[in-house]
Amino acid sequence: MPPSKQYTELCSQLREIGNLKSVSSLLSWDQETYMPAKGAASRAEQYAMIAGLMHERATSRKLGDLINACEDDKNLTSDPATAANLREIRRDFDKETKLPTELVEELAKHGSLSQDIWKHAREKSDFKMFQPALEKMMELQRRKAECLGVPKGGELYDALLDEYEPGATSKQIEATFTPLRKELTALVAAVAAKTGGVKGEKKVKKVKIDSSCLDVKVEPALQHAFGLKVLEHMGFDLEAGRLDTTTHPFCSGFGPGDTRLTTRYRGERFTDALYGTMHEGGHGLYEQGLPKLAPIGKDGKPGESLYGQPLSEAISLGIHESQSRMWENMVGRSKHFWKWALPIMQKNWGKKFKKFGADDLYAATNTVTPSLIRVEADEGTYNMHVMVRFELERGIMSGDIKVKDLPGLWNAKYKEYLGVDVPDDRRGCLQDVHWSFGLLGYFPTYTLGNLYAAQFWETINAAMPDLQKQIAKGKMLELREWLRVNIHQHGRRYRAGELCEKVTGKPLAADALLRHLRAKAEAVYGI
Numbered sequence: 001m002p003p004s005k006q007y008t009e010l011c012s013q014l015r016e017i018g019n020l021k022s023v024s025s026l027l028s029w030d031q032e033t034y035m036p037a038k039g040a041a042s043r044a045e046q047y048a049m050i051a052g053l054m055h056e057r058a059t060s061r062k063l064g065d066l067i068n069a070c071e072d073d074k075n076l077t078s079d080p081a082t083a084a085n086l087r088e089i090r091r092d093f094d095k096e097t098k099l100p101t102e103l104v105e106e107l108a109k110h111g112s113l114s115q116d117i118w119k120h121a122r123e124k125s126d127f128k129m130f131q132p133a134l135e136k137m138m139e140l141q142r143r144k145a146e147c148l149g150v151p152k153g154g155e156l157y158d159a160l161l162d163e164y165e166p167g168a169t170s171k172q173i174e175a176t177f178t179p180l181r182k183e184l185t186a187l188v189a190a191v192a193a194k195t196g197g198v199k200g201e202k203k204v205k206k207v208k209i210d211s212s213c214l215d216v217k218v219e220p221a222l223q224h225a226f227g228l229k230v231l232e233h234m235g236f237d238l239e240a241g242r243l244d245t246t247t248h249p250f251c252s253g254f255g256p257g258d259t260r261l262t263t264r265y266r267g268e269r270f271t272d273a274l275y276g277t278m279h280e281g282g283h284g285l286y287e288q289g290l291p292k293l294a295p296i297g298k299d300g301k302p303g304e305s306l307y308g309q310p311l312s313e314a315i316s317l318g319i320h321e322s323q324s325r326m327w328e329n330m331v332g333r334s335k336h337f338w339k340w341a342l343p344i345m346q347k348n349w350g351k352k353f354k355k356f357g358a359d360d361l362y363a364a365t366n367t368v369t370p371s372l373i374r375v376e377a378d379e380g381t382y383n384m385h386v387m388v389r390f391e392l393e394r395g396i397m398s399g400d401i402k403v404k405d406l407p408g409l410w411n412a413k414y415k416e417y418l419g420v421d422v423p424d425d426r427r428g429c430l431q432d433v434h435w436s437f438g439l440l441g442y443f444p445t446y447t448l449g450n451l452y453a454a455q456f457w458e459t460i461n462a463a464m465p466d467l468q469k470q471i472a473k474g475k476m477l478e479l480r481e482w483l484r485v486n487i488h489q490h491g492r493r494y495r496a497g498e499l500c501e502k503v504t505g506k507p508l509a510a511d512a513l514l515r516h517l518r519a520k521a522e523a524v525y526g527i
Contacts, residue, residue, distance in 0.1 A: 004073055007082075010066040011309055013057070014089070018308030020054045022255040024108075029260055031112065032246045044112035051108030058096045067093055081311065084493040088310030091166070098147050107140050111437045118436035119247060125426035127407050130436075135403045137438045138396055145397065157397040160441035164317040165448060167495060170394055173444045177387050180447070180510050181417070187380055187514075187521060191368040194525045207525050211364040213356045218349055220245075220265035220273075226345065227263065227277035234327060235480035236261075236281050237288055248433040249276040249375070251324075253287030256307050260284075271365055272376055275328050282327035285480055286320055289488025311491040317442065319496050321449020322456060323483065329379050329450075330457045330516075331479070335362040336472040366520050370418035372427045380517055381418060383450060388413045389432075389443040397440065452500060454513035456487070459504045 003011075024047065031043050057063070070076050070086055077083045114133040121130035145159040151169065158169045194207045228243060237259075246262040253259045261284050263276040292307045306312035314320045331337055338358040346353045368380035377385055392409060395401030401409060410429040411422040422428040434442055460482060461467055470478060486503050500508045521527045 003082075004070070004076065006066050006069040006073070007076055010063070010070055010089070013063055013066065015305075015308035017054060017057045018255065020050060020057065022258075024050045024054065025252050025254050029252045029254075029262075031115070032248070032250070033244050033262065037116075040113065040116035044109045047112040048105040048109035052101055052105045055096060055099065055101050055104040058093065059101075064093060064097075081493060085309055085311045088492045092310070095148060095163075098149065099144065100147070103140070103143060103147065107144065107438060110136060110140060114436040114438075115433065118430065118433060122247075122426055122430045125424040125430065127425040127428075127430060130430065131403060134406075134435060137435065138403055138440075141438050141440050142397060155394075155398060157394050157441065160397070161444065162441070164439075164442050164445050165496065166316055167497070168318075168444070168448075173390060173448075176451075176510065177383075177390065177444075177447065180383065180513075181387055183510070183514055184380065184383060184517075185417075187517060187527075188368055188370065190527050191380070191521060191525055194527060209363050209367050209524065210360065211367065213353070213360050214271055214364050215268055216270070216349075216352045217267040218270040219267070222349055223265050223270050223273050226348065227274060229344065230274070230278060230341070231261075231281045231284075233474045233476050234278070234281050234285065234331075235477045236284050240288060241284055243277065249280050251280040251283035251287065253284070253290070253292075256292040256305065259287040269376075275332055276375065278332045279324040279328040282324035283320060285327070285483065286314060286323040286488055289480075289484040290314065290491055291489055306491070311493055313492050315490070315492045315494065315499060316448075316496040317445035318448030318452055319487065319499065321445050322452035323449075323487070325446075325449045326453040326457060330453065331471060331476065333362070333365045333379070333520075334468070334471060335359065336468045338362050338365075339472040340474040363524050366524050368521060368525075370420050372414070372420055372422060373431055379450075380521065383447045384417045386443050386447045388417060393440050393443065448496075448508075451508055451510060451513050452496070454516045455500065455504050455506065455508065457516065458512050 027043060027046055027050065031040075035043060067086070067089055071090070077086065110133070114130075114137050117133045118130050121127065141160060142156065145156045148159040148162075150156055151158050151162070154169050154171070161168050161170065161173070195209075196206070224243070228238065231243065232238065240257045241259040241261060243261045243263065245264055247264065249261075249263045251259065251261050261277065261280040263273050263280060265273045290312050291305075292312045293305060335358055338361040342353065342356070342358050342361060366378070368378055370381050370384075371377055374382065374385035388410065391413065392401060392406060395409075396403065396406075406429050407425055414420050414422050414428070460479065464470075464478065464482065467479060470476065487499065490499065494502060497508060500506075518527070
């Protein structure tokens with residue numbers, strides 16, 4: 001039975017809103033890649049205007065009437081996919097209508113200006129330069145959370161967290177993070193005992209990992225070419241996407257046929273750019289796998305495109321992060337990946353890599369070493385970085401923490417959780433771009449992504465027993481197709497926890513991630 005006139009019109013309205021979102025994303029991408037420095041003020045005005053137009057469309061009475069009519073149509077609600085689409089359309093509409101247009105425009109405008117201020121403050125390593133802009137952004141976020149409303153039994157921060165991980169609460173995150181931190185702390189301590197050589201009265205054989213293979217300098221142009229080759233083998237469609245450079249790597253899925261990735265290069269530590277590229281490539285594969293393009297039917301004609309509708313969008317950032325972290329860590333840091341990649345590097349990058357083997361790269365890229373920068377952190381300590389941000393964000397929203405106190409609190413937590421001394425703001429609380437945009441509630445999804453990734457990975461390996469052999473040959477398309485069929489194509493049809501159980505047969509837990517990390521620690525350090 002063909003869809004009703006109201007449903008067809010509703011989907012048409014959503015597509016128009018989707019196009020406006022795409023324009024806004026394109027403005028953001030341009031600002032972080034090619035926009036001249038003096039364009040920041042006018043760009044902020046453009047952001048505000050587009051945000052206002054989107055909000056006006058997304059909260060219009062016409063759209064509300066169409067949603068009501070479709071919800072009353074039993075022919076629509078009896079179809080599971082359409083019912084899920086309507087459920088998510090209602091969710092979006094209800095959230096948008098709680099926000100006044102002036103606040104939406106102010107958030108967009110200040111986010112653009114604040115990002116530019118952050119960029120210069122980071123270059124100068126001067127938090128006080130960024131502080132006024134951040135204080136205003138945090139106040140705007142507090143107003144936004146108040147408009148959205150506190151969930152029953154929850155706190156103000158939950159209203160923002162729900163934007164990125166629907167249904168998640170601060171208490172749930174805390175209940176997951178607290179025992180996980182305990183286990184990770186024990187793992188890091190065990191590695192330290194091995195690398196330190198002595199544990200209490202008992203002498204332990206010292207393990208020293210040679211990481212000199214990561215210190216070989218590689219020209220950015222060569223790194224870029226290699227990154228493109230890796231993306232190609234991952235199955236990222238470069239005719240429907242591109243790879244550029246920026247200060248802070250990100251992925252933007254603008255719309256059908258246009259998904260853009262960014263990374264950053266340094267002369268040394270080529271793996272920073274490689275893993276940044278693979279991480280964003282994982283996001284990009286998810287975006288390209290969502291049903292935005294009209295499917296081609298058996299008759300060779302395109303069917304209906306879902307672009308603009310919830311079923312063509314990612315269900316949560318936790319699931320989105322699971323895809324990026326899986327490609328970066330489970331694939332990119334595996335010994336089998338280096339068996340394929342190293343010969344290519346040796347061929348294209350000259351004699352400097354001839355003396356190294358796949359075992360050397362595997363060990364060097366899987367050390368457990370507390371460090372300062374989140375995006376460069378190893379798997380064993382990465383989640384500690386996320387926990388610091390979660391606790392600070394939560395404290396700011398509750399009013400227990402003042403913005404001016406962030407540098408000192410940040411540095412104290414890094415000392416407590418990771419045992420490192422933060423030398424400056426650039427490598428401390430100014431290292432991430434997220435707060436300048438007002439992305440509060442975003443950071444916890446990185447650890448949720450690690451948890452989902454590990455649980456998915458165990459299921460994938462059970463379903464594909466020869467996966468590691470395929471990776472060793474650079475054959476990764478079957479893995480991409482498995483992800484596309486089991487995760488990508490569903491869009492927002494299932495909530496994140498429901499999708500996890502559907503795919504793995506179990507609710508989300510930390511067991512798989514801890515097994516993954518302990519197995520690597522055993523392989524590298526003999527723990």
